[in-house]
Amino acid sequence: MPEPVTFLGRATALVGTHEASAIEMGARTLLKKRDRAAAEFPVMEEMRDRARAIRLHALSNLDRLLGHFADRAEEAGVNVHFAADAEEASATVARILEETGSRLVVKSKSMVSEEIELNEHLEASEIEVVETDLGEFIVQLAGDTPSHIIAPVLHMMRQDVGRLFEEKLGVAYTEDPTELNQIAREHLREKFLQADAGISGVNIAVAETGSVILVTNEGNGRLTTTAPRVHIALMGMERIVSRWEDAAVVLEVLARSATGQRLSVYTNVVTGPRREGEPDGPEQVHVVVIDNGRSEVLAGGTAEILACIRCGACLNACPVFRSVGGHAYGTVYSGPVGSVVTPGLHGMEPWWELPYASTLCGACEEVCPVRIQIPSMLLQLRAQAAEGGRLPGWLEKGMSRYTQTAVSPKKWARAKRWASLLSAPISSKGWIRHLPGPGRGWTDSRDLPRPAKESFTDWWRSNRGS
């Protein structure tokens, strides 16, 4: 379980830092690429609709799909395990590693493994776990955490990486990304070819075929699932669609939304271990299907968030995320999606503040490939927090108009209409600098619906502390 933090505390410490400006730059680049890729694909909007329908259909039939998936996967020779929570999931992985006598484990990027804190769990044993995604490898060497769901070291500059490699890998200092890349490649290639087991995530599974699909650009996902004898795939239980052609639709909108690519470099479809007569591939494939709070989310009012395909576009589009970066959110899932997912998975009590970490500008929903209605879910969570007597201190100060409006979806809808909130010039760049004092009440400023003609400063004067 990640440590609860105050979002505001973290955010305040991050605003205006070198880390925050690196995030701002990186997220903007990614968003630009996404916008270009969406614009050049003539059927992007239809494909988004289709992806949404596919994902919602999968969620409403989730138990059936998971059952099919397990049957088909077992027929293909996969060992399917079901884990109710983080503890059980990690213990299952540890048991498989022990039973297969695995000592060296290579890992390709998996958010769910971070969610269940697998590395920490395995540290206790003698097993060496090596992250192989370049970004995750850097994060692991630095003892840091990822700052973006698809670009883990968005917060670091090349000089940071150069110094880190010099210190941890004993190589001469360089800040040339090509050389840094080469150093990592050589170091990790040896690990891949000697590893006993590979651990991966699952981007999407196919019920009809028992396949798990992993996408990477670097090829580490393929090496992880090809070179070692044992492949263990960790799968959040919602990561599934009915048919192979449904998966293809999801993969197309995923790549475009994440990095502006038409497809990721490697889309790797694994259906069981190496078959009779095959020259290479793993001898064993295990899939661990993980609940860890998801069935509670599915049973509640924010079930739709489980349709998420983890493209990261909503992070890149979010003015709050861009100003503070992923570390402010305190868990593996950051940005708008994280503000809905985290309270759902880990409980409202320590995380009730996250739904307030948003300007409700609507940019997340606009870019989301599966059109998840994030702002309305944030409102719902705020209402829940308010009912539980939870309101951030930075909002209590005279924010009565805000609290009444922002926690009631109906009033909010009305407010949105008259305040033309969505078209309000939310200047995403540097908006924090316009506020009096970096820490105080920075989020509330953008949170409030305001009449279109009123300038932000006027609004601020008349509302702040009144």
Next chain:
Amino acid sequence: MDRDVFLARVGRAAMTGLLPTSPEVSASLPELEPADLVGLFRDSLQKVDGVAHGPVSGHGAPVVVSGIASGHGCSTFMAWDDLPAPGVAAELTAEGLERVDHDIEESSRLQHQLGYVPLSLGVTGALAGLADSGSLVLSHGPGRPRMASLVPEVHVALLRVADLDRTLSMWAHNHPGAAAETANLVMVTGPSRTGDIEQQLNLGVHGPRHLHVVLVS
């Protein structure tokens, strides 16, 4: 956790949850304007830093492949057994490249894999090509090792023009059983790349640095 208990809990949750209603997934995919698949494939491949050659005839293919190999100074290669053009491996051997065998005995797995470290060229076929993204569809199996498109510095794929389709979703729609027909189906779209350090493009981070596709008519 027991599968039935796990799934029963999920089933109960799906029944009480408030998922937005959504139309059924329609039977047909959204349509794209028709395009020249060869031209489109070449353009798309170039956009992702791959290089297209040809179309050439089956007889012409071995020379093209050995030209690519010498251009990159390759000294060792691994090749799929059944390629869409005959004589490629023989031509490479004749040019002095050493062929690395691809069958792994379980008992010598480690030695064998370590032997792959200096591999410079991998030659594969392709089940299909996707013009919109410049992708190759690789279906692995007996005589078709996964490693050939993964560990070398240079990957050369031979693709029949007749196997070109438009997009992944269209190809999957036309081949609904494709995912289950092999233990490992891979779509390759350009050489291995990363943008992790300051969003700067770098090729060949874990997989091949160079990707060539030889179109065979």
